[in-house]
Amino acid sequence: MPTEPHTMHILQSKHTKLKEKEVQDILEKFNISKSQLPKILLNDPALPEGCEIGNIIKIERKEEDGTTYPYYRVVI
Numbered sequence: 001m002p003t004e005p006h007t008m009h010i011l012q013s014k015h016t017k018l019k020e021k022e023v024q025d026i027l028e029k030f031n032i033s034k035s036q037l038p039k040i041l042l043n044d045p046a047l048p049e050g051c052e053i054g055n056i057i058k059i060e061r062k063e064e065d066g067t068t069y070p071y072y073r074v075v076i
Contacts, residue, residue: 014060015046018072023056026072040073051075 018026027033034056040046042053051057052075059071 012046013062015048016058016060017048017051018056018058022058026056034074037072037074039076042075047075 055075057073060068062068
């Protein structure tokens with residue numbers, strides 16, 4: 001049975017699953033462990049397909065001035 005493609009709401013921030021190398025770079029940059037990151041639930045509809053518990057998600061939010069800021073969450 002085919003699944004419906006994931007659609008993103010126009011106001012939803014971009015959510016990207018990071019690759020292992022990117023995860024290591026972020027953890028080293030901020031000198032933290034995965035457990036210290038804010039959490040996001042596995043059933044959050046904003047998550048990209050194929051996410052698993054323990055993945056790190058980069059959320060890119062645009063401010064009113066057009067500047068984009070990254071936020072990071074660990075999937076639980």
